[in-house]
Amino acid sequence: MDMKARTLFRHFKESIKNLGRNGWMTVASISAVAVALMIVGLFLTVMLNLNQIANHIENDVEVRVYIDRTANSQEQDALKKQIQQIKDVKSIKYISRAEGLKELMKDFGKDADVIKPYQGDQNPLNDAFEIKTQKPKQTEAVANKVSKLDNVSDVSYGKGYVKKLFKVVDIARNVGIVLILGLLFTAIFLIANTIKLTIVARSTEIEIMKLVGATNSFVRWPYFLEGLFLGVIGALIPVILLLTAYHELYNYFIRNSYQTYLFIRLIPFSKMSLYLSALLIIIGAVIGVWGSLTSIRKYLRV
Amino acid sequence: MIEMQDVWKSYANGVMAVNGISVKIEKGEFVYVVGQSGSGKSTFIKLMYREERPTRGKILVDGTNIADLKNKEIPFLRRKMGVVFQDFKLLPKLTVYENVAFALEVIEESPRQIRKKVMQVLDLVKLKHRARFLPSELSGGEQQRVSIARSIVNNPSVVVADEPTGNLDPENAWGIMEVFERINDNGTTVVMATHNKDIVDRMKRRVIAIESGMIVRDDKRGDFGYEG
Numbered sequence: 001m002d003m004k005a006r007t008l009f010r011h012f013k014e015s016i017k018n019l020g021r022n023g024w025m026t027v028a029s030i031s032a033v034a035v036a037l038m039i040v041g042l043f044l045t046v047m048l049n050l051n052q053i054a055n056h057i058e059n060d061v062e063v064r065v066y067i068d069r070t071a072n073s074q075e076q077d078a079l080k081k082q083i084q085q086i087k088d089v090k091s092i093k094y095i096s097r098a099e100g101l102k103e104l105m106k107d108f109g110k111d112a113d114v115i116k117p118y119q120g121d122q123n124p125l126n127d128a129f130e131i132k133t134q135k136p137k138q139t140e141a142v143a144n145k146v147s148k149l150d151n152v153s154d155v156s157y158g159k160g161y162v163k164k165l166f167k168v169v170d171i172a173r174n175v176g177i178v179l180i181l182g183l184l185f186t187a188i189f190l191i192a193n194t195i196k197l198t199i200v201a202r203s204t205e206i207e208i209m210k211l212v213g214a215t216n217s218f219v220r221w222p223y224f225l226e227g228l229f230l231g232v233i234g235a236l237i238p239v240i241l242l243l244t245a246y247h248e249l250y251n252y253f254i255r256n257s258y259q260t261y262l263f264i265r266l267i268p269f270s271k272m273s274l275y276l277s278a279l280l281i282i283i284g285a286v287i288g289v290w291g292s293l294t295s296i297r298k299y300l301r302v
Numbered sequence: 303m304i305e306m307q308d309v310w311k312s313y314a315n316g317v318m319a320v321n322g323i324s325v326k327i328e329k330g331e332f333v334y335v336v337g338q339s340g341s342g343k344s345t346f347i348k349l350m351y352r353e354e355r356p357t358r359g360k361i362l363v364d365g366t367n368i369a370d371l372k373n374k375e376i377p378f379l380r381r382k383m384g385v386v387f388q389d390f391k392l393l394p395k396l397t398v399y400e401n402v403a404f405a406l407e408v409i410e411e412s413p414r415q416i417r418k419k420v421m422q423v424l425d426l427v428k429l430k431h432r433a434r435f436l437p438s439e440l441s442g443g444e445q446q447r448v449s450i451a452r453s454i455v456n457n458p459s460v461v462v463a464d465e466p467t468g469n470l471d472p473e474n475a476w477g478i479m480e481v482f483e484r485i486n487d488n489g490t491t492v493v494m495a496t497h498n499k500d501i502v503d504r505m506k507r508r509v510i511a512i513e514s515g516m517i518v519r520d521d522k523r524g525d526f527g528y529e530g
Contacts, residue, residue, distance in 0.1 A: 004410060006410075006413075007410050010407070204391060204393065205393055207391065208391055208393070208404065208405070208452075209408045210376075210377070210380070211351075211380060211385050211391075212380060212381070212404075212405040212408060212409065212452070212453075212456065213377040213378065213379075213380035213381035213408075213409050213456070214377060214408035214409060215374070215377045216373065216374060216377070218408060218409075218410070219408075
């Protein structure tokens, strides 16, 4: 579109003036966009991270085989050989019950005292094998085969958690999408109304513009920009809030080394800030423009 | 200049406002359009600047049939015409100068040209001294002169006016007529719908009388022809 800088500046000035003139409706529209996008952003942050964590856990899963307490060392060796022969088993590692308890104490951290009485002969744990498979997906099949062998007391693997996690992610996604769509439409409606107010307040001005031969696009521009501003300003608020919060959270995780001890590995801040700001600002701009186009078509008749 | 060929206009509510009008208005003419309320003269005026689209017939402005204009072409027709109303249609928050300049700003005229042209037309309507006043600080006659200044600031070839003296007392009405005379003397065609018998009878210009959407009289140097 061929437009002089002076004209663009005029449209810009007009749209800012309109925003100021409709004070409370402007605040309401921006708030609506901000609330809707805040939820979109929160949702997105949680979803992306859950996905990341779920994938991470899935990659990390291993099968743990608890050996019958009655099995002697020859029987344990025999079991180990049998397991090694199963297809897809990559590695197998023996973890004695004493080592198992130490691991547990480490997981309990400061509260490890609770476990101390169970050391030595009181140790309730079983000796175990830790099996890694070639691929994460093979864990279930391998676990099933192992559980049928002699001297196996129990077999556990992470698949259950992963499945549950994915299920939570799925439910959250469906509920979230409905909620978000509702909020986005509310925001569009409010923006459309704000712009309608401007158009009604300026009906004489618009009439004169058309009489003296202003082109339709010239008449439309300020209202189009007004909608765009409402959407983008509305998006900037949640972007700033969410990124500040995420920055804190991410640093908190790093400081406390949760990344290494827990399975929780968050998406890096730099990546997340790019995703969030790009997505929210684009959505904000789209609903702003959508809202303004609705009003322009309905009330401007140009 | 302006030529209507068998023009009809009926509205969506069934009202037949214009019923087969053919007329030719030459460049530089001064034409009064008279007729009682509801005669169709307002529609006749609105057809000229494509506020209304005819149901049937051709309306040629400088050889272009404006009945066929696309919506996006209408602005360029309007730039060749000035339109003046009974109720002035000034923007209350803008000064006299700004109200006139507004018409040029929205068609993206350069600031230098705007300054020059606005001062010229304010001089023509004798309102240079009121440039910084708000419309509310002016008399009705002065406000209408601002509105006329705005309609001619773009140097249109035709000025169309619908009851421009309708809200004014006789003295102010004559002031407005003087302005239109001056505009016409400069070569601009003027088409004016009016109820003002005094003015029409004294000016001895072309008079087109409309009744029931048809031209019933078209005199070169006519009278108002109705009582009051």
